[in-house]
Amino acid sequence: MDKISKIFVMILAMNVIIQLGEYSVTGNYAYAGDEIYDVSKLRLSGYGTISHTFDDRKDMTPIRDISKSSTSINDYDTNSTWRMDSRLGLQADYQFSPKVEFLIQGVLKDRADPTFTNSIELAYIGLKPFNRFNVRAGRIGYDAFLMSDIRDTGYAYLWARPPIEFYNMVAIFAINGADVTYDIEQGNVQWRIKAQGGESHFGIDMDNYTNDFEAGNLCTLTLTRQSGPLKIKAGYSQFTSVNEATKTLGPLHRGLEAVAAIADNLSFPDIKAEALSLRNNISFKDNDVSYMTLGASYDNGTLIAQAEIGRSAAYGYFMPNAEMGYLSLGYRIGDFTPYGTFSSIDPNSDVNKPVSDWSAIESESFHSQSIGISNSTRAEQYTYSLGLRWDFNNQAALKLQWDNTHIRTYGYSMWLWEGETFAHESKANLYTLSMEFVF
Amino acid sequence: MTVTNNFILENVSGLKNIIIHIIIWSIFAMFCMEFTNLVAAEEIAVVVNINNPVKSLTSREVSDIFLARRKVFPSSDEAVFVVEQPQNSKLREEFFRLLNRMKLKQVNAYWARLQFSGDVQPPKALSNSQAVIKVIRNNRYAIGYIDAESVDDSVHVILNLKD
Numbered sequence: 001m002d003k004i005s006k007i008f009v010m011i012l013a014m015n016v017i018i019q020l021g022e023y024s025v026t027g028n029y030a031y032a033g034d035e036i037y038d039v040s041k042l043r044l045s046g047y048g049t050i051s052h053t054f055d056d057r058k059d060m061t062p063i064r065d066i067s068k069s070s071t072s073i074n075d076y077d078t079n080s081t082w083r084m085d086s087r088l089g090l091q092a093d094y095q096f097s098p099k100v101e102f103l104i105q106g107v108l109k110d111r112a113d114p115t116f117t118n119s120i121e122l123a124y125i126g127l128k129p130f131n132r133f134n135v136r137a138g139r140i141g142y143d144a145f146l147m148s149d150i151r152d153t154g155y156a157y158l159w160a161r162p163p164i165e166f167y168n169m170v171a172i173f174a175i176n177g178a179d180v181t182y183d184i185e186q187g188n189v190q191w192r193i194k195a196q197g198g199e200s201h202f203g204i205d206m207d208n209y210t211n212d213f214e215a216g217n218l219c220t221l222t223l224t225r226q227s228g229p230l231k232i233k234a235g236y237s238q239f240t241s242v243n244e245a246t247k248t249l250g251p252l253h254r255g256l257e258a259v260a261a262i263a264d265n266l267s268f269p270d271i272k273a274e275a276l277s278l279r280n281n282i283s284f285k286d287n288d289v290s291y292m293t294l295g296a297s298y299d300n301g302t303l304i305a306q307a308e309i310g311r312s313a314a315y316g317y318f319m320p321n322a323e324m325g326y327l328s329l330g331y332r333i334g335d336f337t338p339y340g341t342f343s344s345i346d347p348n349s350d351v352n353k354p355v356s357d358w359s360a361i362e363s364e365s366f367h368s369q370s371i372g373i374s375n376s377t378r379a380e381q382y383t384y385s386l387g388l389r390w391d392f393n394n395q396a397a398l399k400l401q402w403d404n405t406h407i408r409t410y411g412y413s414m415w416l417w418e419g420e421t422f423a424h425e426s427k428a429n430l431y432t433l434s435m436e437f438v439f
Numbered sequence: 440m441t442v443t444n445n446f447i448l449e450n451v452s453g454l455k456n457i458i459i460h461i462i463i464w465s466i467f468a469m470f471c472m473e474f475t476n477l478v479a480a481e482e483i484a485v486v487v488n489i490n491n492p493v494k495s496l497t498s499r500e501v502s503d504i505f506l507a508r509r510k511v512f513p514s515s516d517e518a519v520f521v522v523e524q525p526q527n528s529k530l531r532e533e534f535f536r537l538l539n540r541m542k543l544k545q546v547n548a549y550w551a552r553l554q555f556s557g558d559v560q561p562p563k564a565l566s567n568s569q570a571v572i573k574v575i576r577n578n579r580y581a582i583g584y585i586d587a588e589s590v591d592d593s594v595h596v597i598l599n600l601k602d
Binding site: 043045047089091093095098101103105122124126128131132136140141143149150152153155156157183185188190226228299301332335391393394395397438 | 502541547
């Protein structure tokens, strides 16, 4: 029996004990009367987004986050897609008692590895053993940032999508594990401490192969302060990337190891050192990744403001290693909310450049290809967005958004591109029309 | 060439008129909607169980409770049991307007965030004020709101909301 199954069994056992306690010890169930009891147990609900995105580039196409499939969007000539933001979520929650609930949520959307298991984004037992304490175990939402556990529910936020510069690399949506929440009231201020632990799996498409990404030993700690319309949240999260993207990077690794061996035999220590450095840095395996974030949101009914800054740290070229942030302002005028956002990401590493001459072993082309790959996952860009949200119904809204993005040389990891596009600075425009709804 | 230019200018001018009309009518429609909301005010009573030791709450405290920011009664360690009115009812719309100026659309978007992140599930919605009274009468730590005309001796009014 694996760890997750053991946790499930323990939680179910606790559930039974707590429920027995509810009936036999107090005999005072929180719901009154059979009528109320019946309607209280099961709730079915859901959300959806129908969205069409247009871009003005023939040579590249945007990626909402790195868990998206590339096969559906790598047709660069096609400037429009339904797949980037459209999705449908269905949720069922069953309230066994005021202290025990079960919740399951499935999300249909474009993803690199669209299996049934991956489509279940929430499936947990939630317990409230004491007031102010909340424990969830099973598959839970990744809660390290202001938006990381609500990105799919577009109706809940202002924009067409959370700023790509901030959330593109945060591909973890769900964790198999558990979390504990403790709420503290201090006058009109509410504090929340939340800790999560577990692991996460999802697919990443690279070069026509889908690689299994596993975030192991994942843990997060967040502290949230809510005071009326103002919410401030600080978070720290870390995990280890367990797997190698062998399908995509295997041939490159073998080539670099061969170059290192040849250079060693022919006594070219500089070439050997560079080949081994590239081999070790272009890798996912056993890489420790950490995120630190600070975010704030404010909504007084008229003015809506939200900002978040973050820093991700990891080893090598292929894992997120950058500073990112955004600031968004919106103003409600009746059912219309115009808004503007600025978002940016700056890598913590310079563009990788050749340090030795591989012509001595007749491998210039492979050298340049390897350097190119090492720079392909750098992200260096900023975006100005303008948009309008129209709440035309109590449970539905239309959004129109224009994004103007400036991408720096070798900073194209948030796009799929062809040819040498990534070797030049450029601009791109993205236009999105979407309808969001909940039911 | 001149004919083409005139054609373009006429059409651009026509388009401009249409846009101006749309803007004017949109602003007028928004004012009408706001006015409709203002004249539809009611008096609403926030009620708790008659044995609840908490005897009064501020608007801010009630707002925090109904937005799931506050999980226990102030100066108490007892978990609140919130009961709601139907999601898109006029009474619920008036309640949030009088309580914290939030529109129903904002409240629904706010709750979507809590609900679909799995953080907190929305309170159970009952069918009317009588159903709310019935639940509050039977639960010491329940809280709900009803139209003021429905208040009877079996519940305690903890806050009155009116224009």
